[in-house]
Amino acid sequence: MIRGRLLILFLGILLFPLLAISQNLYEPSIYGQAGTVGSGARAFGMGGAFIAVADDGTASSFNPAGLCVLEKPEGSVVFKANANLKTDRSGYLFTDDLVAPGIGSDSYREVGSQYSLTQTAHAFDFASISYPFRKGKWKFVPQFDYQRVVLSGLDPETTPLNYSSTEVLTLGNRSFDGAFEASARQKGNFSGGLDIYAGSLGFSFNPKLYLGVALNWWTKGASGKRASDFEFSSASGFYSDLAGGSETSTFNSNEDFSGFNVNVGTLIKPNNKVRIGFVYKSPFTMDYNLMVRETRIDRANGGFNTIDITKNEKGKIDWPTSLGVGFAVLPKEVWTVSVDYTKTFWSNADYTYDYVQSCTGAGCDPSDTINAPDIKVLWPQYFDKNSPISGINLKQQDSDQFRIGTEYVMLWKVAVPLRGGFFTDKQLFTDVNGKSVTFHGFTVGAGIAWSQILFDFAYVHESGDYRGQDFSISNTTSLSTETATLTAIRTDKFRSNTIYISSIFRFK
Numbered sequence: 001m002i003r004g005r006l007l008i009l010f011l012g013i014l015l016f017p018l019l020a021i022s023q024n025l026y027e028p029s030i031y032g033q034a035g036t037v038g039s040g041a042r043a044f045g046m047g048g049a050f051i052a053v054a055d056d057g058t059a060s061s062f063n064p065a066g067l068c069v070l071e072k073p074e075g076s077v078v079f080k081a082n083a084n085l086k087t088d089r090s091g092y093l094f095t096d097d098l099v100a101p102g103i104g105s106d107s108y109r110e111v112g113s114q115y116s117l118t119q120t121a122h123a124f125d126f127a128s129i130s131y132p133f134r135k136g137k138w139k140f141v142p143q144f145d146y147q148r149v150v151l152s153g154l155d156p157e158t159t160p161l162n163y164s165s166t167e168v169l170t171l172g173n174r175s176f177d178g179a180f181e182a183s184a185r186q187k188g189n190f191s192g193g194l195d196i197y198a199g200s201l202g203f204s205f206n207p208k209l210y211l212g213v214a215l216n217w218w219t220k221g222a223s224g225k226r227a228s229d230f231e232f233s234s235a236s237g238f239y240s241d242l243a244g245g246s247e248t249s250t251f252n253s254n255e256d257f258s259g260f261n262v263n264v265g266t267l268i269k270p271n272n273k274v275r276i277g278f279v280y281k282s283p284f285t286m287d288y289n290l291m292v293r294e295t296r297i298d299r300a301n302g303g304f305n306t307i308d309i310t311k312n313e314k315g316k317i318d319w320p321t322s323l324g325v326g327f328a329v330l331p332k333e334v335w336t337v338s339v340d341y342t343k344t345f346w347s348n349a350d351y352t353y354d355y356v357q358s359c360t361g362a363g364c365d366p367s368d369t370i371n372a373p374d375i376k377v378l379w380p381q382y383f384d385k386n387s388p389i390s391g392i393n394l395k396q397q398d399s400d401q402f403r404i405g406t407e408y409v410m411l412w413k414v415a416v417p418l419r420g421g422f423f424t425d426k427q428l429f430t431d432v433n434g435k436s437v438t439f440h441g442f443t444v445g446a447g448i449a450w451s452q453i454l455f456d457f458a459y460v461h462e463s464g465d466y467r468g469q470d471f472s473i474s475n476t477t478s479l480s481t482e483t484a485t486l487t488a489i490r491t492d493k494f495r496s497n498t499i500y501i502s503s504i505f506r507f508k
Helices: 005-011 041-045 064-069
Strands: 074-089 092-100 104-112 115-130 133-135 138-150 155-158 161-171 174-192 194-206 209-220 222-237 246-271 274-281 284-300 303-319 322-332 335-344 350-360 370-378 399-411 415-430 436-450 453-466 471-476 481-488 492-506
Touching: 041 399, 041 415, 041 436, 041 453, 041 492, 064 138, 064 194, 064 209, 064 246, 064 274, 246 303, 415 453
Parallel strands: none
Antiparallel strands: 074 115, 074 492, 092 104, 092 481, 104 161, 115 138, 115 155, 133 138, 138 194, 155 174, 161 174, 174 222, 194 209, 209 246, 222 246, 246 274, 246 284, 274 322, 284 303, 303 350, 322 335, 335 399, 350 370, 399 415, 415 436, 436 453, 453 492, 471 481
């Protein structure tokens, strides 16, 4: 969009295009718990506190040592029946002031409304097959499994974001003004996610000490399409030629991950009432490729202009170490209480990549062509440690989770376990002031065990708020000084609701 056109034309420069920054692109990261917690309706019904329990077919996803608890071959499947994430973005005031001594000034003001981003999906989450056997005093339980560790194939949709903008341009003793009102929204359709195919082995020579290892091959990613629409409802002054205009952008993207790591776990059972679990998930180098093609159509004054932008990103992620410890007690044979603590060192997740962008079409700008090798940031926030912390550069830090849960089994004609839990989830990003952001959640679940079949259900709710949009940027040249500031009216609010359904079949 053209702002302060006369002054910019007169100076022959554009210090930095800031209007497009008025929408904060940072969302609560879906990667914060990637590979840290496992899968399964039973585990999530207990708040996800499963490291020291891990005694069913989903064990390897939390603690591979738990496989040693299995006595018979079994298969398991987990389905994420519904995932709904919603972020309510605060309204804001955006200002951009440019002063060129002896030439003039440009003052821009924009007020943006509150809007909501909803992301939804459902997906196959986990599957495994296990076969316990003994060799002398040793017990071995191999397992092959699949897990979708990150459901990144979420379908996004926003409510309208409404803009109201004014601008005053001064050249010498003459003033010009312009104003416009506009709205923007987006909707998309994505599929896929980051997957793990694993071969795991639990082994033990002592009924009080179980050991386990999992070899994990990470692969795939999300792909899909997102459309963004920007429409002017009114325009006046030097913006009058934009009245009735619009811009439509369609983004087709595809990402691909590839990597390998190892999980090592232990499960200690000093007696029948206490269990202690530890798990270590090794760091590794993840290859990452991202391709995005954007088609942009601008409509104004009865005409239109189309450009195509292709973006290619290729690099290596230093995927961080994860550690976990769990403690479980069984006050009664049918009652379990479990506590977990997990930590992932995201402050060490260096990402080095090359970025190439090309543009075709009559409306291409020189800034649309980019060839930037060897860029260094922290993944997945793209946090630049050499730049100030702000709403467009939120600091990245280690994430951790504290989880507590319980299970009580009602013994009728069939076994009916009832479950509940609570957890805290410290995010891998901070707020605009560099302070930690922690979400909180609760879970409930239930199941039924009949003959050789177990069915489980879990509901997981998580919510939190944080200030994630404020920033201030200044730039001074020999000709002028420009300062841009965005101030959020209130905090952003996040909440998610997820439903898990699991089934386990135990062979005779």
